Amino acid sequence: QGSQFLVYFPVTPQDLLNINHLRDTRYKGLRFLYLENPQTLIVKIMPGGIHEQLIWEFGYGLRRKVDRMGLGRALRPMGSTTYQGVKCAKEADAAFEPRLPGPYDRYWPTLVVECGVSESLKRLRVDSDWWLQNSEGAVKTVLVFSVSKATRHIHLEQWENGNSSKSATANPPITPTKINEIDIMGPMDTSGGVQRPIVTGAPLKLEFEKIFLRQPDRRCGEDNIIFTAQQLGLIASGIW
Numbered sequence: 001q002g003s004q005f006l007v008y009f010p011v012t013p014q015d016l017l018n019i020n021h022l023r024d025t026r027y028k029g030l031r032f033l034y035l036e037n038p039q040t041l042i043v044k045i046m047p048g049g050i051h052e053q054l055i056w057e058f059g060y061g062l063r064r065k066v067d068r069m070g071l072g073r074a075l076r077p078m079g080s081t082t083y084q085g086v087k088c089a090k091e092a093d094a095a096f097e098p099r100l101p102g103p104y105d106r107y108w109p110t111l112v113v114e115c116g117v118s119e120s121l122k123r124l125r126v127d128s129d130w131w132l133q134n135s136e137g138a139v140k141t142v143l144v145f146s147v148s149k150a151t152r153h154i155h156l157e158q159w160e161n162g163n164s165s166k167s168a169t170a171n172p173p174i175t176p177t178k179i180n181e182i183d184i185m186g187p188m189d190t191s192g193g194v195q196r197p198i199v200t201g202a203p204l205k206l207e208f209e210k211i212f213l214r215q216p217d218r219r220c221g222e223d224n225i226i227f228t229a230q231q232l233g234l235i236a237s238g239i240w
Contacts, residue, residue, distance in 0.1 A: 004045045004120050011041040031080060033130070036087040044116070050149055051115045053239040055094050058113065058145075061227065061235055062096070062206075069222050074099050074212060078109050085134030092131070098212045108138035110211050118148040118155065128159040129176045137161050137174055140210035152186030152197075154236055158204065180204065184236045197236045202229035 011019070016034055019041070023030050031044040059077060066075050078095040095109035112131045116124045121144075128142040146155040162177030182202055187195035204227040208216040216222035227235075 004117050005123050006043045006045065008041045008043065010039040012039055016041065031091045031093060032082070033090045033127070034088060050239050051093075051117075051145075051147060054145055054147060054154070054235070055113060055115055057235045057238045058143075059094055061231060062225065065225050065227075070220060071212070071222070081109075083108060083135075085130065088130075088134070090127070090130055090134075096211070100213065106138075108135040110138075110140045110213065111206065112139055112142045113145065114142065115145040115147065118146045118153065121146040121155065125157070125159075128157070132159065132161055132176045133174050141206060143204075152236075152240055154184040154186075156182040156184070156201075156204065156232075158182075160210070182232065184232055186236055186240045197233040199229035199233050199236075202232055203227055204232060 011034070013036070016032075020032070023032070033042040033044070034040070035042070063072070063075075063077075066072060076097050076099055078092075078097055080091045080093065081095060082089050082091050083095075092109070092112045093115045094113040096111040097106055097109040100106060112128075114124050114127045124144045124146060128144050131139040131142050140160060142159040144157040144159065146157075147153070157178050158180040159176055160179050162175040162179075163172040180201065182204060183200050185198040187197065206225040208222060208224050211225065216224070
């Protein structure tokens with residue numbers, strides 16, 4: 001497992017259109033970050049099986065929790081949609097946005113998931129900053145999954161804007177802040193039977209208001225979305 005990022009320069013906007021077409025037809029596992037100036041394309045190579053399965057397992061678990069609140073259609077999965085930032089554009093590994101009532105059309109997702117190999121953790125953190133900064137706080141939560149197949153280790157970081165919305169400044173600067181980190185260690189030897197993963201740092205809490213952009217109606221069973229240590233362990237067990 002080496003770095004999963006490649007950098008290409010120069011790549012013109014027309015080049016990017018052609019590359020996007022080729023990617024969409026033949027290489028759908030690639031994710032792009034394009035910088036208009038200096039016309040640079042950063043390509044993230046999804047290593048395959050385990051990483052895609054992890055994203056699917058997490059998305060499935062999230063949908064089940066939302067369904068239990070009666071909000072199955074209130075949260076829309078956006079997949080790897082491309083989002084335009086400040087003179088740059090980027091795709092997530094997974095993204096989710098609330099369905100809001102009326103004609104309101106939301107551009108940015110509220111929850112973004114980035115996943116990669118353990119050697120690329122620093123780059124994944126840069127990606128997390130990109131979402132929070134370029135969306136000017138519209139992206140509320142970024143989850144970074146760093147996976148080591150060799151050691152069966154999943155490292156999860158939860159990033160949000162550390163600046164309080166109650167700041168005295170009119171437009172307080174975005175301060176990407178790691179608010180939680182969780183480690184999931186899968187068993188290396190299962191010859192003696194089924195062994196549960198060891199989870200530290202749980203639970204993972206996704207605040208309802210940050211995901212759905214409104215207060216929860218607790219009379220209807222709405223509340224924060226919680227992944228317990230056992231549930232995170234089950235997600236990990238589903239990929240090894």
